[in-house]
Amino acid sequence: DIQMTQSPSSLSASVGDRVTITCRASQDISNWLAWYQQKPEKAPKSLIYAASLLQSGVPSRFSGSGSGTDFTLTISSLQPEDFATYYCLQYNSFPLTFGGGTKVEIK
Amino acid sequence: EVQLVESGGGLVKPGGSLRLSCAASGFSLSSYGMNWVRQAPGKGLEWVSFLISGSDIYYADSVKGRFTISRDNAKNSLYLQMNSLRAEDTAVYYCARDRLPGGRFGELGDYWGQGTLVTVSS
Numbered sequence: 001d002i003q004m005t006q007s008p009s010s011l012s013a014s015v016g017d018r019v020t021i022t023c024r025a026s027q028d029i030s031n032w033l034a035w036y037q038q039k040p041e042k043a044p045k046s047l048i049y050a051a052s053l054l055q056s057g058v059p060s061r062f063s064g065s066g067s068g069t070d071f072t073l074t075i076s077s078l079q080p081e082d083f084a085t086y087y088c089l090q091y092n093s094f095p096l097t098f099g100g101g102t103k104v105e106i107k
Numbered sequence: 108e109v110q111l112v113e114s115g116g117g118l119v120k121p122g123g124s125l126r127l128s129c130a131a132s133g134f135s136l137s138s139y140g141m142n143w144v145r146q147a148p149g150k151g152l153e154w155v156s157f158l159i160s161g162s163d164i165y166y167a168d169s170v171k172g173r174f175t176i177s178r179d180n181a182k183n184s185l186y187l188q189m190n191s192l193r194a195e196d197t198a199v200y201y202c203a204r205d206r207l208p209g210g211r212f213g214e215l216g217d218y219w220g221q222g223t224l225v226t227v228s229s
Binding site: 001038044050056057095097 | 142144151152153154157165166167168201203206211212213214215216217219220221222
């Protein structure tokens, strides 16, 4: 099974900050990686698919990059509505595996 | 409008069974890969199972042999039969649709249900 190591597990940031979250796969997953945002008591929301493609309706301050084993989600200028938990997901092969999550909190 | 609505959660004793349902509307469930994803209280997301056709079914190791995913095209509904339940199966269970019909399997898109809580406790 492919292990997804996400870091950091939490971070504190201010509105306007640039935020970077990383995911590392235990083996090459090409670009089969997605990012999701989850707010408390809500279902996850898709942000990025195929490592770098923005889901329709997602603000352009969100971007994804990487291929192979190392991936990054960047929020260029953190907004109040961005405080949430973020997860990566590899779908290169079954079983699908999520990263452990990154909780983005207000500094 | 695309909608996914889960039901069937509840309190069950260890060793018991439960069947979750996910009613789809606004699209034909048979055209898409469909997934179950769960989230234990205060924990992260865990993928559980995938189905697109009778021959393309996958399970997480943690549920293999105990859970069965299925679909009723006439009712446009997805199911998860859960047997031999354990305390560690306690979670909110979401059904989620793949992003595109005929797309990459497991590329979960923006359509998720609201979740249904399963609690396994004596």
